[in-house]
Amino acid sequence: MHSETNQTLFLIMEQRTELSALGEFGLIKHLTEGLEMKNESTLLGPCDDCAVLDYNGKLTLVSTDAMAEGVHFDMVYTPLKHLGYKAAVSNFSDIYAMNGSPKQITVALSVSNRYSVEAIEQLYEGIKLACEKYGVDIVGGDTTSSTSGMVITITVIGQGEKDSVVRRNGAKENDLICVTGDLGGAYAGLLVLQREKATWLADPNMQPDLDTYDYVLERQLKPEAQKWLVDWLEENHIVPTSMIDISDGLASEVLHICKQSRKGCEIYMDKLPIDYQTERILEEFKIPAQTGALNGGEDYEILFTVSQKDYPKIKDKENIHIIGYITDEASGCKLVTPQNTTMDIKAQGFNHYSDTVKKAEQ
């Protein structure tokens, strides 16, 4: 130990790979590659929405997410209560995305002295409100100061049944690809907020007029998780073959499911569910609505696949949209236009180590 300390005490790193070279997903994958699981109770390690633990028969699901100021949120336009709500809900979403129920969370806050106690209380109010609504307990936490900004890390623990916890890797050929709600709204909301910030920085006396943007602002600032879906699937005895929540854009999530299931897919562009307000606002920003729906992040809707046999149960269900089907791996992941031409689906999801918005706007 001692010589090691001396050697590394004033450490100079000789080799240097920039974080941006790997990106956020690349980095976590890189770091957790080849990890060996030693405990019998660890059924699944880091490769899905949640880890799966088997503690005496029932399955325990665990997921951790961190959000950092200046990266995941901008204090200029993020009310703290909403921020807390969103931080909690986005974690619940990870448990629903495995067809489980969130039960407990721990909350770690790292905040600079720039924040007052009242500010942190507001943040916590939002977390509590979300927990109240979704029936989740706050069972622990930690607060530390930081030299600048704020980082919120939430770990969620949930429960699932052995025969109905759904992973990303179970999609079969000909399965229907379904998505809840509508897409691109949270991204449209972000664009509006960023524009308002720019206007406000130019003229702080300007009063924002956001009356016609309420839906997309709510999608961005106070998203909800899809508890109803997990309840409805159980009531209707449907176990999807794969599931994932849409936090980084539909395109990115479809590719995750296909890659982990070793399958291909066809997604029909004109089946993508897009709210009329989202469409109008994306138009203002000269972004094709389908591009926003495919690549915009943070909608926290659920993407899932079901066997064709479940079609009768699912076809008329409000809020569930069938957008395509699973093909074989060799066929690749394709987007089919209304003109019946096809193109490869590419992930342009959020990469917080590079210029997020520019990338998503391309």
Place this chain on the structure above:
Amino acid sequence: MHSETNQTLFLIMEQRTELSALGEFGLIKHLTEGLEMKNESTLLGPCDDCAVLDYNGKLTLVSTDAMAEGVHFDMVYTPLKHLGYKAAVSNFSDIYAMNGSPKQITVALSVSNRYSVEAIEQLYEGIKLACEKYGVDIVGGDTTSSTSGMVITITVIGQGEKDSVVRRNGAKENDLICVTGDLGGAYAGLLVLQREKATWLADPNMQPDLDTYDYVLERQLKPEAQKWLVDWLEENHIVPTSMIDISDGLASEVLHICKQSRKGCEIYMDKLPIDYQTERILEEFKIPAQTGALNGGEDYEILFTVSQKDYPKIKDKENIHIIGYITDEASGCKLVTPQNTTMDIKAQGFNHYSDTVKKAEQ
């Protein structure tokens, strides 16, 4: 939602309480006060080392800890591999402190672009090494960029038996107060490192000569958790009446146990276990060894109380020291000097929102 967004969009906080007014412990207590637990599986929320969940009979323990650059560690003298090791071990310590076994962790890293992938790999190597040594699985995680510095948040999940999970609140009158290992070493190591940093800043060509400081440096940079104690207690059929790990200094932890158990105590100053190197180094810094042992943090030893009936089993056990006994609440928490005078025990533990070292040196 919409009008609320408008109102808070460019939020001005009218009331402002500085974070330093509450301190780190005050803040988390303040934030979690009065939280109601809704799930049957939540046996214990945030008021101990870990939350306690009951998932089908066995108890699941959960704890989250965050460490922030510039607050909990200084990159000038903290090798990244050691930092990772320490971050993991300090979390395991929370599970051992409830007489449980850590089984899984999730790791959330928030890092600025200042760090290279190689640097983060080194950090992760340390986490993996600790997991390897203690038989723990890394089951999930998240990495996000941050605008500056690094925050490491680890959540640990562990298991315990219903009849042997030990909380802070069970100490009974006349129970023996015991502590593992020795105290003040990690604090002495921190003082040495801070002095080296000051010297190095004054003359970067200076080569540190740390040969005679190896023990305290290891205590600070690469601490261990007390797995052996949990194993030994089980083998010897001893269930402590209360337990806590020493992360913020013995005085602070003794007060936690007494407060939560509604008891008082007498601690004998000359029974405090202090390594000779720790004593010598604290002397260099003109700090009485007992002050360092009482108030120095990060030793990750375990403080626990046992019934007098366990005295025969415990009295000759290497590495366990009996330092006092529990009294009634009205008698207060007292420190007894070799001259048989008594004084009140006061917590001068680490408060990261104010000037840590100064406070501990007083």
